[in-house]
Structures are given as C-alpha cells and as structure tokens.
Amino acid sequence: VVRDDTGRAFISDDADLTVLEVQTPPAAQTVNVGENAEFSVIVTPGSGVPGTPPNEYVYQWVFQAASIPSANYSTYTVTSCQGGSPSGNPLPVNPAGDEGNYSCYVGDSASAILQTLPVPLTVSYDAISFMEQPQSITRYAGRDYMLSCTVAGGVGAPYTYQWCKDGTAPANYISGANESQLLLENLDIAKAQAGDYTCLVGEEGVRPPAPYIQSATATVAVVPPMVFESMPEDSKVYIGEEHSIEVIVSGPAGTPAFEWQLNDVPISGATDRTYTMPSVDAEDAGTYVCVVTDDMGTPGDESDDESMASSPVVIEVAPHLEILVQPQGGTKNVRESHEFTVLVSGGFEPLTYQWTRNDEVIPGADGPTYAIDSLRVTDDGYYMVEVSDDYIDVRQSDTVRLEVEGSLPIGVAGLSILAGLCLLGGGIVVRRTR
Numbered sequence: 001v002v003r004d005d006t007g008r009a010f011i012s013d014d015a016d017l018t019v020l021e022v023q024t025p026p027a028a029q030t031v032n033v034g035e036n037a038e039f040s041v042i043v044t045p046g047s048g049v050p051g052t053p054p055n056e057y058v059y060q061w062v063f064q065a066a067s068i069p070s071a072n073y074s075t076y077t078v079t080s081c082q083g084g085s086p087s088g089n090p091l092p093v094n095p096a097g098d099e100g101n102y103s104c105y106v107g108d109s110a111s112a113i114l115q116t117l118p119v120p121l122t123v124s125y126d127a128i129s130f131m132e133q134p135q136s137i138t139r140y141a142g143r144d145y146m147l148s149c150t151v152a153g154g155v156g157a158p159y160t161y162q163w164c165k166d167g168t169a170p171a172n173y174i175s176g177a178n179e180s181q182l183l184l185e186n187l188d189i190a191k192a193q194a195g196d197y198t199c200l201v202g203e204e205g206v207r208p209p210a211p212y213i214q215s216a217t218a219t220v221a222v223v224p225p226m227v228f229e230s231m232p233e234d235s236k237v238y239i240g241e242e243h244s245i246e247v248i249v250s251g252p253a254g255t256p257a258f259e260w261q262l263n264d265v266p267i268s269g270a271t272d273r274t275y276t277m278p279s280v281d282a283e284d285a286g287t288y289v290c291v292v293t294d295d296m297g298t299p300g301d302e303s304d305d306e307s308m309a310s311s312p313v314v315i316e317v318a319p320h321l322e323i324l325v326q327p328q329g330g331t332k333n334v335r336e337s338h339e340f341t342v343l344v345s346g347g348f349e350p351l352t353y354q355w356t357r358n359d360e361v362i363p364g365a366d367g368p369t370y371a372i373d374s375l376r377v378t379d380d381g382y383y384m385v386e387v388s389d390d391y392i393d394v395r396q397s398d399t400v401r402l403e404v405e406g407s408l409p410i411g412v413a414g415l416s417i418l419a420g421l422c423l424l425g426g427g428i429v430v431r432r433t434r
C-alpha cells in the first residue's frame with residue numbers, strides 16, 4: 001500500500017514471497033584414514049527464487065573457510081582421506097590433510113545466499129609403527145646385503161625414508177638412501193661398510209608432533225670369506241676298495257657344517273669334512289661336491305648363513321682287470337699261420353696290450369690279438385701279453401709255447417750236395433735256428 005500527500009492509498013497487486021531455506025544441512029563425518037567422506041545439503045524445494053531446472057540453486061563448498069575448487073554440487077566427496085590439516089588445526093600439520101570444518105554456501109536466482117553451519121570431518125588413524133625392523137647380520141666380504149623395514153599407520157601421506165649410518169644426526173644421513181630398502185653391494189672391509197644402520201621414517205610434509213620415527217639399529221659386520229684350503233681331486237677307484245675324499249676350510253666366522261652331495265643329491269649321513277666309502281661299488285661313481293655352511297656365529301639362525309661349494313670332483317669306478325681267456329700256444333709248420341688272443345674284463349678304458357716273445361717286446365703287437373700269417377722258424381718261442389688299464393692295474397697272461405717245425409735237416413745227402421757246390425768254386429754258410 002502506497003499513500004500520497006493527500007492521504008490517498010494505492011494498493012499493488014498481491015505477490016508471493018518465499019525465503020531460501022535449507023531442509024537438510026551437511027552432517028559431521030568420521031572416517032578411517034584412506035576412506036572417503038561425503039557431505040551433502042538439501043534445499044527446501046521451492047524456497048527462495050529457484051532458477052531454471054536442473055540448476056535451481058548454486059552451491060560452493062568451503063573447507064576451513066576457503067572455497068574448494070570445482071566443489072559446486074549439492075554433494076561433495078573427500079576421497080582417500082588423510083589425517084591432520086594444512087593449518088595444523090587439528091594437528092598434525094599435513095599439507096594434504098582433510099580434517100577440519102566443512103560448510104556450503106547455497107544461492108538462488110535472486111542472488112540470495114545462505115551458509116550452512118560448519119561441520120567437522122574427523123579422520124581416525126594409528127600412529128606409524130614398524131611391522132618389520134632392519135636386521136643385524138654378519139656377511140662375507142664381496143657379498144651383497146639388503147637392509148629393509150616395513151611400517152604401517154600414519155595419517156595417510158606417503159612415507160619418507162632416510163637411512164643413517166653410525167648415528168641419526170643429519171651428518172650421518174646416507175645420501176640417496178630414501179627407500180624402504182637399502183642395498184649394500186659388494187661388501188668391502190676397506191670401504192668401511194660395516195657399522196650400525198638406522199632408518200628414520202616419516203610422512204611427506206607432516207609436522208609435528210615428530211618428523212619421523214626411528215627404526216631399531218641393525219649392525220652389519222663384514223668378515224673375510226671362508227676359504228677352501230684343500231679339495232679332493234678327480235680319481236679312479238676299483239670296486240671293493242676303500243676310498244675317502246676330504247675338504248679343509250679356513251676362516252669361517254662361526255661353526256662350519258658339511259654336506260657331501262653325489263650328482264647334486266645330498267648323501268645321507270655325509271656331514272663331516274671327510275667322506276669315506278668303505279667298499280666302493282658302481283653306484284658310487286659320479287660327481288661329488290661338498291657344500292660348507294658357515295653359521296656366522298649364530299647357530300640355529302639360517303637367515304645369515306653363508307654357504308660355499310667345493311669344486312666338483314669326479315670319481316670313476318671300475319672292477320679290477322681280469323683275464324677271462326688266455327692265449328693258446330701250439331705246434332705249427334713253417335708258412336702256416338697262428339693267432340694269439342686274450343680276452344679281458346674290467347679296468348679303466350682305454351686298455352693297453354703288449355705282446356712279447358722270449359721276454360722281448362714284439363713291435364706293433366699292441367692289441368688283444370696277435371696274428372702271424374706265415375710262420376718262420378724264427379717265430380718259434382715263448383709268448384705272453386701284458387694288459388694295462390688307464391690307471392694302475394696290470395695283468396700278465398700265461399706264457400705259452402709256439403713250436404715251429406720244418407727246418408732243413410743236415411744229413412749225408414745234404415753234405416754231398418754241399419761238397420759238390422764247394423767244388424764248383426762256391427761257398428755257403430748254413431745256420432740252423434731254433
């Protein structure tokens with residue numbers, strides 16, 4: 001109603017007036033670290049001056065009184081929540097922290113704006129703790145060793161690692177050692193790699209109450225490696241004989257344990273530095289290795305054991321040489337043939353043969369058979385063969401007699417013929433060889 005100076009009243013048309021109103025404000029949220037939190041606001045339908053659907057109202061979510069970019073819907077989700085806050089209220093200071101108060105500005109098409117009451121987001125988390133601590137160890141020079149640690153808990157920010165040696169002051173930080181594992185390569189006594197190692201673990205950008213937690217201290221000792229002073233050599237052994245193989249080591253850090261293997265399979269009970277076979281048989285042939293394990297001074301703890309294998313040694317096994325068939329002598333005529341044969345078993349190949357006649361070596365007679373195709377009187381004699389293997393066995397056959405008949409008899413008729421030849425002016429020398 002409007003009145004002028006004369007008191008006359010002017011009445012306008014009726015108009016409906018509605019007030020912008022929130023029907024359901026956002027609620028406080030409590031989630032575990034890493035989970036999502038969702039805030040939502042519902043405006044009373046038709047309140048204020050709604051815009052054109054579907055954008056009847058405008059929204060702007062706010063965190064700790066600062067607008068959240070692109071948070072312009074009735075619902076806002078905080079993903080993978082982290083504890084703490086950028087301002088440190090609440091603690092700890094975490095540049096990526098999500099804890100604090102959230103509210104939403106709501107507006108209509110008539111530019112009416114209202115703000116919901118701030119509600120908190122609380123993120124539950126455990127303090128950082130070590131699930132796996134770095135372990136002390138004694139290692140041989142030249143070996144590698146991996147120090148490692150595993151942690152859990154925290155506000156959800158990425159973990160940070162800093163390995164230190166012989167103290168935790170910044171001067172003791174190992175440059176570049178910023179992972180959960182630290183590899184000590186090719187341990188060298190001269191490089192002073194032995195010492196006490198500690199890992200400081202924190203969370204990226206998180207301060208305070210403490211910038212890090214400290215792992216247990218792991219002591220790494222470096223010692224000279226065990227050395228084989230003596231190892232067995234390849235050998236040949238005859239069946240039924242006793243044979244021993246032995247290793248001698250020096251320099252173990254702890255108590256050495258021995259394990260003999262045949263063809264890569266452990267031999268039951270062969271756990272001394274000497275392995276003895278009382279009576280060798282064919283199954284004992286093969287490749288032997290002795291694996292020596294140094295307990296590094298901590299019996300029963302296999303985590304720091306060091307093992308070394310001896311050089312492979314090959315043992316060949318064979319029965320002793322034995323002559324199965326002896327050579328045979330006989331009586332033959334001139335120009336006939338004769339064959340001496342010997343059959344042997346056992347021994348280490350290759351076998352060597354040497355035939356003799358009257359204890360003198362027959363050149364070229366070096367096989368299991370010696371044959372004479374056309375006998376002469378000079379082939380008459382005593383024959384024998386000596387057989388040797390590729391190790392130390394030597395066997396001699398029986399000595400046999402070969403008689404060769406057919407030499408010319410010197411009688412009265414023969415003398416008359418010789419005399420006639422002499423009268424003709426010739427000379428002849430006659431020898432008879434037996």
